[in-house]
Structure formats: C-alpha cells, structure tokens
Amino acid sequence: MCTLKMLPPFQQFLTLTEWYVIPLIWLPVVGWFILKSIRMDLTIPQVTLFMAFGIFIWTLLEYTLHRFLFHIKTKSYWGNTIHYLIHGCHHKHPMDGLRLVFPPAATAILLLPVWNLMNFLATPSTAPAMFGGGLLGYVIYDITHYYLHHGQPTSEVPKGLKKYHLNHHFRIQDRGFGITSPLWDKAFGTLPPLKLAKKNR
Template identity: 75%
Template sequence: MVAHKFTVDLNKPLVFQVGHLGESYQEWVHQPIVSKEGPRFFDSDFWEFLTRTAWWAIPTIWLPVVCWCISMSVRMGHTLPQTALMVAFGIFLWTFVEYVLHRFLFHIETKSYWGNTIHYLLHGCHHKHPMDGLRLVFPPAAAAILCIPVCYFTSILVHILHDDAS
C-alpha cells in the first residue's frame, strides 16, 4: 500500500491545510511563492481581516501608546533622564525579545498538525509568501490579545519589586 502525500491547494484557505503536510511542512514552507498578492488564510472574512495589516498601522497604533506611556511616566514624577533611560531600556528589551522569538520560536521545526498550523500563522507565511505586503507585521488585534497576559505579568512583577523595596 502506497501512502498518499498531501498537497496544499493554493486556491483554498491555507491555514488549516498546512498542518496536514506533517514532516513535509519544513520543505514546503521554505520554497517561496513570490507574488504581490498573498494567499487567503481563512474561509471567514472576519478572521481573514485580522491577519492583514498595512505597515503604517503599526506606527499609527503604537506611537500614541508609547507617547501615553512616556507621559504617564513623567506624570508619575520620573525625571527626564530617568524616562529617557526607561525608553532606551524598553527599546533594548523589545529588540532582544524579538530576536529571541525569531531565533528560537519562529524557526522551530515542526511536524505535527497543530505545530505546523501555528508555525505557519506566526512566521511560516512570511517564508512562503515573502512579498505579501499585508502580512509583514504582527496584527494589532493579536498583539492586543497578547498584551493582556504580558501586562498582568508585568504588574505582578512590579508589585513584587515594589514590596521588596519597601
């Protein structure tokens, strides 16, 4: 009996297909399809919309957040040098976190259905469709969802550090 090798139908939404590639996923995802228009990820227009982000949305959304955080820091009584140091540390920390994510999570080798599916959503689509201009940056809706546990963890850490300092 000969096993049938799964092939991805590029005319159908891709996300729930790529998991079926199994061990073939790594080879498939690293053979780029160079076209200006990216593939459809989901059947649902709602979920599809959430995966597409124009580059200019990132500064439009995040610069006001950064400015608000800086203004809150000043209102809390931090001096300009302290605030500048916190901003510089934040830039360093974000750069480091993004490097670690890219190096160790985004390039992990997967073989399972859900591993392949999640990898494709997080970073594999960037390798498969490098010219897709609407999937070059992480979608703000997903970032907002991820901010909840990060903010929670940060508030706990600040609380612990504040109690230790008292």
C-alpha cells in the first residue's frame, strides 16, 4: 500500500480511487456530450467520426502526459513531493489497486482546459462529440491501466500490452510510455529495446 504520511487524512482520501468509479462517473458525461452534438443536428456517422478523432487526440495526450509530466525530473522538495503524488507513488507501489486510476476531482480540473481546446479546434456542434470521444478514450485508458496491473489476460493483444507496460515499470522506465497502445512510442522513438522486450516474453 502506498502511504502518504505528509498529507492530511482527507487529502489522502482524495488520492484513493476504485477502478469502477471511473466509468460510473465519466460514461454518463460522455453520453451527455454525444447527445449535445446530436441535438445540434450532427448525424450518427458524423458523431462517430468526431468521437474517433477525439479518441485519437486522447492517445497523444496520454503519451505526452505520461512521458513529459508523469516522468518529469524534479529536484526541489515540493517538486519531488508533487511528482510523487502524481506518479512516483505508482512506480514505487505498482500493485496498489487504489492508485491505478486518476481521482475524479483531479480529472475534472484537467478537463476544463481540454474542453476549451476542443472548442478552439472545432465548431460548436462538433466540439462536444470530439470532447466526448476524448473522454471515452480517457475512460478506456484508465480501465486498461488497471487491468494491465491486476488482470490476467489470455488473448495475445492484452497479454502483449501487459508485458509492454510491466516492462516500463520493472526494466526500463524511460521507454514505453503508451498504455493503450505503443503507437506514439513508435512515432517518437521511445520503444523499449528489442532485447528487453524479448526477455519479457
């Protein structure tokens, strides 16, 4: 269990999240944004297309956050403390099931600039579908992350993702930042070395 003695009990509580809370809270929000685009006369195929684009944007955001924020190098006391709260604790205690998904309160804060970005990039009718797709991508990411730590996959794709992610945790932490896919690791040259990947098989 990851203990954070420097935090008051209430703040510690805010960092603890059961995996099922994520779809329970955010899937209705996804549905609401999709309905918003439909009510502005977007067809189902159009909504599906913009949702897919939103999911694609999320995959890049997933990679970027993991690589450049979660693995940022810090030197100050407060920098180290914040980094530990955001991600360091997870690497120190990777099987702590209550800190494998992002707390909803923190997610809600981060969603505001993302929503503003979507509004800037898209039209009033397409922005909700894109945002809903991005939020759906986030839900898939968080559930996948939990499953890669605690699930026992039997088919090849999830088994490969689990090996890929555990390789990031236990062998080479400055590679393999993708969770739901190695797509952006391939694009940006952060795939783990082939020899390490083979040892994990």
